[in-house]
Amino acid sequence: MRTKFSVVVDGIKLSDVPTLMVMQDQLDDLVWSSINGRVTFSSSVAEGVDVVCAASEAARRVLYALPGSNIVGAERDIVSAADVAERIGVSRETVRTWARGMRGPGGFPMPVGTVGGGARGGTDIWYWCEVQAWLEAKRGFVFDERSPSVVEMAAMDGHFKHAPTxxxxxxxxxxxxxxxxxxxxxxxxxxxxxxxxxxxxxxxxxxxxxxxxxxxxxxxxxxxxxxxxxxxxxxxxx
Structure with missing residues (x-):
């Protein structure tokens, strides 16, 4: 199973032609995207390859190839119950009962926060990597690709902080x-x-x-x- 990582980059625009030319020439193995001005690059590594080292090396190459760029940090994949349900093909209610311990083996990851509010209450959100690990261990789901763990993403951020420019x-x-x-x-x-x-x-x-x-x-x-x-x-x- 491969591990996919994404890194948030500041200081560049994907609409800039010279920047795109550098990406094509020196960073063509990275997948770039921009959503609402938030620029990220992504890549994946095979099982057994250190994803933290791979992400750190990719960040070093980006900083060197694109002067003025800045590594913000590893991108966290945040999901709601609706997102989880869509990704694994079950109902939102099923995910909700897992999360509340009403069904299933228990031990569902704790939410990392709540968004929204009002009369209907807020919406719990989780790190997808933690939900994915629970689904594999407790429900027997098999995925072709995994996300870096919370610990791995924290290690990436530590490396990014000291990446040479x-x-x-x-x-x-x-x-x-x-x-x-x-x-x-x-x-x-x-x-x-x-x-x-x-x-x-x-x-x-x-x-x-x-x-x-x-x-x-x-x-x-x-x-x-x-x-x-x-x-x-x-x-x-x-």
Whole structure:
């Protein structure tokens, strides 16, 4: 059984022709969609393949191929009783009785929330991955494709948070081009302080950056002052 994952991406539009050309050239193994401006890409892996690693690698490729894009997180497939009933071909009432423990073996997943309200009350919603696992274990359903578990999606989000961007690659290229190893070491030490949110770290690093603001050989004209932006973004992300 294959595992299908979907990832929400911000900062790109599927109506943009250059973006579509990059997708076709470098990301043609991913399935892209846009609903009400919400852009996602999807893929699937065979049984036994680590879906978290696969999703992380796909996100890394997207960030590198599409500068300005941002990985929002793994998309959660949220379903109501009506959605579950439609997917497995039973009545909505059957799903409702399973959920309330009135029929079936019990142990139906707890809702993750309730939407709506009013005189008729709200509608319970679940993660499809949890309902799917219950249907397989308790009702004998067989699916061709499964969704990542809640734990796997949380792990994906953790990886996405630290996924390297184009700016990260540029910074490493600039840093590796520095001729003074001692200066590079000093910057590394002070930038560690900076990442911890210390104003003293920023004050120490800034003059060093200013002295290295010229073009660096071997970096195709890239200026080392890109590190100012890099460190500023990393500090805000803490």
């Amino acid at each position: 184009v700016l990260d690659h540029q910074f490493r290229s600039a840093q590796s081009a520095w001729t003074s190893q001692a200066e590079a070491t000093t910057f590394k030490q002070k930038s560690t302080v900076l990442r911890n949110g210390s104003p003293e770290g920023w004050a120490t690093v800034s003059p060093l950056i200013a002295r290295r603001s010229g073009s660096v050989p071997g970096t195709r004209g890239l200026k080392v002052d890109v590190s100012v932006v890099y460190m500023h973004q990393r500090m805000k992300a803490q």
